[in-house]
Amino acid sequence: MQWAKNGQLTRVYAKEPGFELFADGEAGNQLIAYEDKPAMFDAWDIDASYTEHFALVEDLISVVVVENNALRTIVRFTFSYGSSLLTQDMVFQRDDAAILFQHIVDWHEHQRLLRAEFPLNITSDVAIFDIPFGNMARPTAHRTAFDQARFEVPAHQWVDLSELGKGVSLLNDCKYGHSAKGNRLGLSLIKSAIDPDETADQGEHRYTYALLPHGGDWRAAGTHQRAAALNHPTVIAQGIPAIPPKPLFLISDALLGADAVKCSQSGNFVLLRLHEYGGKSREVTVESSFVILRFCECDLTETPIGEWTEGNRIRFTISPFEIKTFLVQIIE
Incomplete structure (x- = not known):
């Protein structure tokens, strides 16, 4: 695993099944602030042209290892962007291929769409998106007008991009705007519209997303279960149970x-x-x-x-x- 001096995650190698996660010459977990000024419905719409004007969130203030023990390592990156401050904890847990990205953001921008994007070393015609009570495949090659209009699509707890024998799942605990174009997965984090509410999305945001490399497909990787665990973490308490624990079902x-x-x-x-x-x-x-x-x-x-x-x-x-x-x- 390697980082650049600006805090960009430049390399991750998955030992199982054995592949580089990111496309050649690309960094992963790119934090990008796009200019977001839709023609109508500022708080609801994102225009297809939003990618024309953007800036990387790469003004790195500090890097600190805040935890390093037998169970996990946490590296904390603090970035500034405009009038905002973004603190990102990257969490690496023992015997776990997933990388967690835990954000605390003090956001004070307007009409800026903050996204996390991952250009992956995966080639597939479709990505699989989690939807209510199921999942669906959507094309990654936007050849038709219909597909081009789906530059951002809804999904619940995960999206997966896989080819034969390997893949990567992107999990989240509260974000629902996703994109999959070519080999690039993206997740919308903060929108900050000004109409009808000039103060929309201002202030503190806390959320977590995770990158899960795997062999096989998302079923073999247990992507759905891992996403459910991220959204419903185990509550740990110290004490002596009154009765032995037994599963209900x-x-x-x-x-x-x-x-x-x-x-x-x-x-x-x-x-x-x-x-x-x-x-x-x-x-x-x-x-x-x-x-x-x-x-x-x-x-x-x-x-x-x-x-x-x-x-x-x-x-x-x-x-x-x-x-x-x-x-x-x-x-x-």
Whole structure:
């Protein structure tokens, strides 16, 4: 791993599966402030011409290693841009290929779009974007007018660019404007419009994104699970549990997401909502550390749509990107 004197990340080599992350001669995690003055709807629109005027955020004030131990290393970079200050912690965790970028930004610019961009050493015609209850492929070659209009697109927790045998996922915990053009992944961080609110996006921002190199595709890399963990970090507390910890539900397939585990609206059942995100029909078994007395499939309004079934296992077939919801009666 190498940095330039201005704090730009110039080289990252992924030992597994063994490749340079960034394209030849390019730096990764480029922090770029674009002039953002759309013709209409300042707070909502981004015009295709926004890339014509920009500046790199590269006025480096300081670099400090703030933590270095057996578990992780944190290197803190502090940049200034205009009237703003950006503090970036790069976090490297033991036995983990992901690089975390944790930002605290004191932002005082107007009509400037701050983005993080990664020119990758990956060639692919499509990028995969996380969307609600699934994912979708979008072209990286903008050959048609329709594709050219999609210079920025929505996604939730991750986007992935992969070729045969290797790839890179870009994860985030609260940013939804993405781009994938050629080998370049981008993430919009701060917009700072002036209409209808002149103070939009002014002040402090805290967010995290991560770069995850991997072998195989995003499924093999566990990209979806890693993004979920970034958005719902484990809470660590010291103490002695009153009872031994036991999982409420055990799901047989790793390519199913658990979207809700809650008390039903009636108060009589546990509601379990799942969705398939791997793009393949599959047979699923759900078990519990507790006793399942009975269960029934229901719709999104919690109205039963199937027969009540007794037994300690929930078995069902799920189609690609299908949502399944169950009412479950359990006892300890």
